[in-house]
Amino acid sequence: MRVLASAPAKIILFGEHSVVYGKPAIAAAIDLRTYVWAEFNKNGRIRIEAKDIKIPGLTVSFSESEIYFETDYGKAAEVLSYVREAINLVLEEAGKQKGVTVSITSQIPVGAGLGSSAAVAVATIGAVSKLLGLELTKEEVAKLGHKTELLVQGASSGIDPTVSAIGGFLYYEKGTFEELPAIELPIVVGYTGSSGSTKELVAKVRRSFEEMPDIITPILNSMGKVVEKAKEVILADYDKEIKFQLLGQLMNINHGLLDALGVSTKSLSDLVYASREAGALGAKITGAGGGGCMYALAPGKQSEVATAIKIAGGMPMITKISREGLRIEEVEE
């Protein structure tokens, strides 16, 4: 039997980092996906084939605590830790020890703030649990995805695996979520081409928080208020024009606060300012920062903003919200 599952990338519209401190955040799944095939193998090991993680042809096997490098890359074990933990958690949940091979292909840039770690964990959990005959709900998959991120990163709010498993447009707070009404958001995502590690960026914010709690706490509180206000605007009965203008203003404030936390970079800020100058109503980092992506809200100006992002050295992507989260694509008996 073979199972193919897929899970989407996400953008965080408001509230990254502060969400790790129990504040709310707003995020949406987008139409880039990670695909995972899972099947049993006879040698009893966990075998992971990561087909496009920018380390070409990487293949590693694990058995108990032994690692078999089928290609000689020292960083392989660390790179594949999300997939490995996700498989182990599902095997534990099923109470089974079986040889499983997973094979991954992904459209999501890695370490770019678009939730590649959550999508790979959610798609792996979806595929392996189906293979083992476990009927997990999307909420249960999201919880295992959150556990996977906690095991690898040490800290995670759980927002990324929740959005990737459930899909759509969500308001998230401390492990619970609310679906927001579908509004069409004219956004452009700008990719700097460089990457940041969420584990390291979350640890960096934690260090600042511990060193200067009196200064960092009000920043995190303000971020929480920005998110609450953004939710209010999304739910309000305003004209689209007023809604977008207020949301843009809140995005710019959120970007400034993220910069104050030290998670922006020159390339990210260059794309943010280039977008605003090209007519975006708001622009901010999305995801953990330290490289990766920003997004701009640009009603009627999407192509101008995309061009400005390109001129400023970034890669523009015009994406849309994906209603669908985890999807079982194929089951071959």
Ligand SMILES: Nc1ncnc2c1ncn2[C@@H]1O[C@H](COP(=O)(O)OP(=O)(O)OP(=O)(O)O)[C@@H](O)[C@H]1O
């Ligand atoms: N296609 C993939 N195959 C295997 N592992 C992957 C794949 N995509 C991502 N990963 C894992 O996720 C890690 C990147 O996760 P990280 O959380 O640092 O960034 P991100 O999820 O892309 O961005 P963010 O968390 O800010 O949204 C990679 O180093 C790798 O361990």
Ligand SMILES: C[C@@](O)(CCO)CC(=O)[O-]
């Ligand atoms: C930086 C962070 O807030 C978002 C990463 O997409 C981490 C998390 O919420 O787990």
Ligand SMILES: [Mg+2]
């Ligand atoms: Mg991640």
